[in-house]
Amino acid sequence: MKQTWLLVGGALVVIGFAWMVLVGIPHTMLVRVEAPPGLEPYTESQARGRTVYIRNGCIYCHTQQVRDDAFTSDVARGWGRRPTVPADYVYDRPHLMGTMRTGPDLINVGIRLPDPEWHLIHFYDPRAVVEWSIMPPYRFLFDEVPEEEVGPDDRVVAIPGRGPDEPVVVATPDVLALVDYLRSLNRSYPLAQPAGAAEDAGIAEPGEPAEVDDRSGRTMP
């Protein structure tokens, strides 16, 4: 090559083409995806919990997506009743789909683990409830307070194996918000059929509308 303009121009054309294909055109499609009726925006507390999730890097060990059940076993493993679709993520800024399953997928964890007490103990000492877990403890999200100083609004967590002489473990607002967020994760509502914009965008919808599953249920496979 002898011409600078050929190099610079060529480089711009190449990246411009890829940009159109993977950013520009998808934008025109995905921007039209609307929230399904079953999906609520995050409450203030859940949104705060989501920030705590981001700040502590939960995404590096947990995914939030159920992949296509045509060639993965995500649904069979019980991580969701159906594969997740773009509409499930309209309130997610940014997405937290993740790339690693050192721990289980969490997009439907609100259905599997509805008990806040379980989560609080688990964050303080993961191995107290899951003995083989390699999740780090998040003790910095708790305060240790002498029993007599516990206030009426404090959420005391009964950690198994703690002696009566030790200070009491009190959950901080951060970890309470995080638990609130996790308990809200539920993408089992039925998707509208046909799914309008999603269909235009070429997204495969599950053949059958998913069964309605209330948030309290432990009925997931």
Added chain:
Amino acid sequence: MSGGEARAVGVGSALTAPAPRPAEEASRLPTSEERELRLRVDRSSRRPVLVAFGCSLVALLLGSVFGLTASVQMHSPELAGPGWLTFGRVRTAHLNAMVYGWASLAMLGVSLWMIPRLVHQELKWARLAEFGVWIWALALGYQLVRILGGIPSGMEWLEIGLYTGDTFLTVGGGMVGVALLRTLLARAVPHLYVSVWYIMAALIWFPIIFITGNWPAWAGAESAAVNWFYAHNALGLWLTAINVGAAYYLIPKVLGRPVYSYQLSLVGFWTLGFFYSLNGMHHVIGGPMPTWMITTSITASVLMVIPVAAVAINHHMTVVGRFAALRYSPTLRFVVLGAMAYTAVSLQGIFTALREVNRITHFTQWTVGHAHVGVYAFATLILFGSIYYILPRVLRREWPSARLISWHFWLVLLGIALYVTALTVAGVFQGLYLMDPAVPFRASVDVTLAGLQARSVAAVMLTAGHVVFAWHVWRLWRRPTPERELAPFHALRPVVREAGS
């Protein structure tokens, strides 16, 4: 102490621009005008290159400590420290220190030295470039503190804060890019060598993808698409482009032998840009994304076989018949191994992008192993080789110790081999267990533990290698410049010519 190694470091100086030309001309000794030109050019880029390499080494040491910490925590979670030392933050600090600190800053240093050499022109606007490197380095240092403090922006590879970090990296990198573009426009050679294409294109591509990735407009599934459009191109159009360009310079240069095929290098360059830039969606195979996007990326991933083969043939065929030279030149040893790792990581990447393979390897330690073949065995080894070549020329004195180079080489080579083997094997089992719904999730955790522990051993080896390297650079820096101008590079006949054909 400096015997064979020191002589060999200088071997490559027989050429300024390894442009395609007959072999007999390529391996001649430089004329006095050419030596003068080189001295002038190296002097012009000296300060920004030294700043970039210096900062990159600090980031390398920091990143090693973060990486080692995260690695140990993963199999021994009770070693979790206070909040700023929690796994999710230390791991993120490791990635950012290594990619934006070590690799990117070292790449800026390589670019700032190589482009002026290749266009036979002094670095223009060198002060601007130096200032740009400082902005990048200081902004990144602040971002590492923010990440440990728990203020990342939430997407992998894009954790740096928008206004406090991304803006400064864009401006700082832009200043380096502008200075190099200005130098390119003032070139004194009619022909642009392959390395110039790769490096200049990378400097154009990077700000475009970086701004796209960090643009605060994306939400939901789209933010995932943009996330992987960026992150994959950060590897493909930034790390890969500059390091392939550096290898294209150093291999022929040290061997005193022209690149195997000019036509192939053209094919390799343009197809790399065209196919690599479309690869990103293979990171979300099966995920909540329009299927056509994923299929496009899988197709483009398979087509990557064209640029990979072109570059592989060019790099490896240039070395064939001269492998003995690897014993004498540390630069060549690192760069040739890096180039081999590039071929390997690319083929592995194509393989991993196939749905049938990806359903097993996605979300497992396999991916972490793969990432380290790319960023470490390929990019980092080439950057080590480049620094071994460039620093003595910039500082005008020879590396003080052949033994330290050997320690560095073997520690990092064995370290990365152990690293990749351990995580790849662990990842395959993890993936197979995850895929079988009859196997409890616990099994997929337990099966990785041995691999994760072996990875910590590897992390110790790599960190030790980096400490040796940094210590050696420090000794080189403190060493007095010999009185005899530029000995020994220019006085010596290339050793490999005698040893070779």
